[in-house]
Amino acid sequence: MSNTPIELKGSSFTLSVVHLHDAKPEVIRQALEDKIAQAPAFLKNAPVVLNVSQLNGEADWTQLQHIIAQSGLRVVGISGCKDERLKSAIARAGLPLLTEGKEKAPRAAKAPETDAPSPAAPVVTPVTKSRLIDAPVRSGQRIYAPHCDLIVTSHVSAGAELIADGNIHIYGHMRGRALAGASGDRDAQIFCTHLAAELVSIAGEYWLSDQIPAEFYDKAARLKLTDGVLTVDTLS
Template sequence: MSNTPIELKGSSFTLSVVHLHDAKPEVIRQALQDKIAQAPAFLKHAPVVVNVSDLQAPINWRQLQQAVASTGLRIVGISGCKDEQLKAEIDRAGLPLLTEGKEKAPRPAPQEAAPPPPPVEQTVTPLTKTRLIDLPVRSGQRIYAPNCDLIVTNHVSAGAELIADGNIHVYGMMRGRALAGASGDREAQIFCTHLTAELVSIAGVYWLSDKLPAEFYGKAARLRLAENALTIEPLN
């Protein structure tokens, strides 16, 4: 046991970032309520970072903060703020100003434009990105795969949360929460090799653990929506 009353350790968390494109509090409140209604199971009381880089002064920060907080979201930080007066207001509100990684330097303009290549008649299939997690997902971790599928090749502990706008695949013990189709995609599916989840959700339609059919508990299973209801079948 350490002799000091506290200990500082580095860690990392996955947080959703709310990008504000309008400074009107009522517009923001309604837009957030509509988004939360799509997936209330995991957005309720969710911690978020608010990005204000697209907002133009003047901004009534107090009203804007109240609009976001009134939807149940928990603001843990502000990013993208460049206006000094707004920075001061955010600081007085007791919220930290965050930096979302390094900004990319602008590319230099080419001195001479290269001639366009001759047209080629072919069919191009767009690539779909997939987020791949090889390490165990610990309790308290939240992993989000925006606009793509999420694949976890290890165990997911109770209290952990997987969120994807596309499908979710778990090739290990699944004890936490899996929320596929987070942006409203009703075609999304969940695939598990060992299903003991606390919660499964597709496009906001969810089951808690006590709703999982007993014959599928701990088994390999596939979940999807059929006629606006969750269905489950063996994963062959």
């Protein structure tokens, strides 16, 4: 047992990012209510990051934080902020500023070319096996398949959650949430015989129920990333 009362360790989490296109509190309140109504079990008390890259002008961050908290979401940080005045206002409101992995720092002056090696590609944990679930997945259950695919041969109820570092296969009605490629594998896919999900996600790119094209609702479908964008095709 360690003698120190605390330990600091690195880790990673899958967080939803709310992109703000408007800073008017009542507009944000209504938009959040509409979005949360589509997947209340998934979004209740969910930690979120606010992306402000599309905002211009001033915003009342204390009031915005209060409205977002009233909706049931929990703000853990602000990303996408490049304006110094906006950064100061966010800091005064007590909100941490985060840097997303895809954000690029300002480009420095080009240095003379050298024979230095190119940066190594990101390491993605290889998928080596599958986890099989033969029973129905009930509301409130969360099943995680680390470093492997997840196969469910029965139904997945609303409010249930499937997470896999690899692919996800559902051979039944899918009414819950499916998050494939959770460790960052952008080649992961979701295969489903009856797609009616609250949320589908691959490597952090996600759709809520209203973003799934109507023609694929309750149909056999295959979801994947194409050029970094979530797409869906008929599963034949």
